[in-house]
C-alpha cells in the first residue's frame with residue numbers, strides 16, 4: 001500500500017454516504033451509478049457490503065478519478081469501470097443492487113425509467129436525491145416500487161433524504177393514517193421510525209415555504225401549490241408530534 005492508498009483508507013466517508021451503506025445492507029454485485037470519485041464503491045467493498053462493483057459515470061474524467069482511487073486502494077480488481085448514461089452500462093441481471101447517490105431526483109427518475117427492465121430486477125435500489133424528493137417518491141410509488149426503508153441525514157449544514165426501494169407491484173406502500181394524500185416530499189418510513197431528524201428537517205422546510213409565501217403574498221400572486229406544500233408540511237409535523245410516545 002502506498003502513501004496515497006493510506007490516505008484513501010483513512011478518509012472518512014460523508015455521513016450521507018455512510019447512511020447509504022447502512023440502507024444497502026449486503027448484496028452480491030453492486031452498481032454504483034454516478035460514482036464520481038468512487039469513494040462509496042471503495043467503502044462498500046471494505047465494509048463487505050458486496051463482492052464486486054460496477055462503478056459507472058457519464059463523465060469520463062470522473063470515472064478516471066474513481067479508477068485511480070481504486071488502484072491506489074488496492075481494490076481495483078474487484079471493480080469494473082464503465083462510462084455511460086445511467087443503467088445503459090449494465091445488462092439486465094448483471095448487478096444485484098444499485099445505488100444512485102448525490103443526483104437530482106428528476107435525474108434518478110429518468111435513469112430508472114429509461115431502463116425499466118434492469119431497474120425492476122434489482123433486489124434493492126438505494127437513492128439519495130439532492131432535490132426532487134417528491135418527484136422521485138411519486139415515480140417509485142406509481143411505477144410499482146415498494147419503498148422499504150428511508151433515512152434522514154444532516155451533513156455539512158443540510159438535510160438529505162435517502163430512500164431504499166425495490167420493484168414489488170404487489171406490495172402497496174403504506175402511509176400512516178392522516179398522511180396528506182399524494183404528498184411525497186417526506187418519507188412515511190422516516191415518520192414511522194420516528195427519525196429524530198424528521199421534525200427539524202420539516203421545520204426548516206416549512207420556514208422556507210413560509211418565506212416564499214410571504215414574498216408571493218407581497219407580489220400579489222400566491223401559487224396554490226405553495227399553499228398546499230406549507231399545509232401538508234404542517235399536517236405532517238402535527239402527525240409526527242401526535243404519534244410521540
Ligand SMILES: C[S@@+](CC[C@H](N)C(=O)[O-])C[C@H]1O[C@@H](n2cnc3c(N)ncnc32)[C@H](O)[C@@H]1O
Pocket residue numbers: 033034035036037040056057058059062084085086087100101102103107111
Ligand atoms: C454529485 S456527483 C455524486 C457522486 C457520488 N455518487 C456521491 O454521492 O458522492 C453526481 C455524479 O453523477 C454523474 N452523472 C450525472 N448524470 C449521470 C448519468 N445520466 N449517468 C451516470 N452518471 C451520471 C456525474 O457525472 C457525477 O459524477
